[in-house]
Amino acid sequence: MLRTLVFLPLFFFAVAAQAENIKLALNWKPEPQFGGFYAAQSGNHFKKQGLNVEILQGGAGTPVVQMIAAGKMDFGIVSADEVVISQSNGGDVVALFAAYQTNPQGIMTRAERKFQSLQDVYAAEGTLAIQKGLPYALYLEKKFSKPKVRIVPYLGGITNYLSDKNYSQQCFITSEPLAAEKKGVKTKTFLVAEEGYNPYTTVLVTRAEVMKKNPKLVKSVVDAVRAGWTDYLKDPSAVNKLMGELNKSMDAETFRESAEAQKPLIETADTKKSGLGTMTEERWKTLTQQLLDLKLIKKAPEAKGLYTNL
Numbered sequence: 001m002l003r004t005l006v007f008l009p010l011f012f013f014a015v016a017a018q019a020e021n022i023k024l025a026l027n028w029k030p031e032p033q034f035g036g037f038y039a040a041q042s043g044n045h046f047k048k049q050g051l052n053v054e055i056l057q058g059g060a061g062t063p064v065v066q067m068i069a070a071g072k073m074d075f076g077i078v079s080a081d082e083v084v085i086s087q088s089n090g091g092d093v094v095a096l097f098a099a100y101q102t103n104p105q106g107i108m109t110r111a112e113r114k115f116q117s118l119q120d121v122y123a124a125e126g127t128l129a130i131q132k133g134l135p136y137a138l139y140l141e142k143k144f145s146k147p148k149v150r151i152v153p154y155l156g157g158i159t160n161y162l163s164d165k166n167y168s169q170q171c172f173i174t175s176e177p178l179a180a181e182k183k184g185v186k187t188k189t190f191l192v193a194e195e196g197y198n199p200y201t202t203v204l205v206t207r208a209e210v211m212k213k214n215p216k217l218v219k220s221v222v223d224a225v226r227a228g229w230t231d232y233l234k235d236p237s238a239v240n241k242l243m244g245e246l247n248k249s250m251d252a253e254t255f256r257e258s259a260e261a262q263k264p265l266i267e268t269a270d271t272k273k274s275g276l277g278t279m280t281e282e283r284w285k286t287l288t289q290q291l292l293d294l295k296l297i298k299k300a301p302e303a304k305g306l307y308t309n310l
Helices: 032-042 064-069 080-088 118-123 135-143 159-163 176-182 208-213 215-234 237-246 252-266 269-274 281-293
Strands: 020-025 051-056 075-078 094-100 105-110 127-129 150-152 167-172 187-191 201-206
Touching (some): 020 064, 064 080, 094 252, 176 187, 215 252, 237 252
Parallel strands (some): 020 075
Antiparallel strands (some): 094 201
């Protein structure tokens, strides 16, 4: 009797490689600023890289940079100034991918006040709510010394902003201004980045130790994240719905508007040439010098050691 020989691909005989389990710590709740990471998960980009990724939600005060430096987590989302400060203090934290090329932090004011710049905000009577001690707050305080505006602590939300026409406050331009407009308050927003302080943010980080021990893993995570952000920028609708189920405090329309508002902050002329999430040594050098000038660090880490482009 003739036997039919069936040739099966080699992978049929191989034991399937077990997916590597990792955790990714966010520094805030599921919102469009993290859309690309959730898209990497829901679009199976992590799985295609042999990764099983659990995304951990954050909140106010979540110490992600400390968690990474202490080895409690291998991957997390922080801001670039946190990376510099951590390394200056001896922490092992390295930037891998910067989602926001232009920092979304800003100051929002009533449009009716007709301010033309942040300098106008600081030079006018009224109230400015800002979290003192933050690097960008210290930068603005130094740049606009002897302000006429009364500076008070920022307590979150927009309640005071809505009730007081002379009230200005810190914000993410992709969040609070949209909420104020929905309440019928015409708002004008000034980016802190336009005043010269523009650290990368929503930055994926790990430790140099992890990069040394498992460079393939780190490259796989970055490749999946870049693919996720590419998908999310093209069409955020499905991922917005997913994040909306995890974060009931933001409605579907705000998810859509926020995702649209952040596009030019993420995809720039530079990233179109070099790839989403890529960073430059010049930007890191500038940030390091600014943090030195603000006395937030005592010694400057070498810029080349703060980041890597994969």
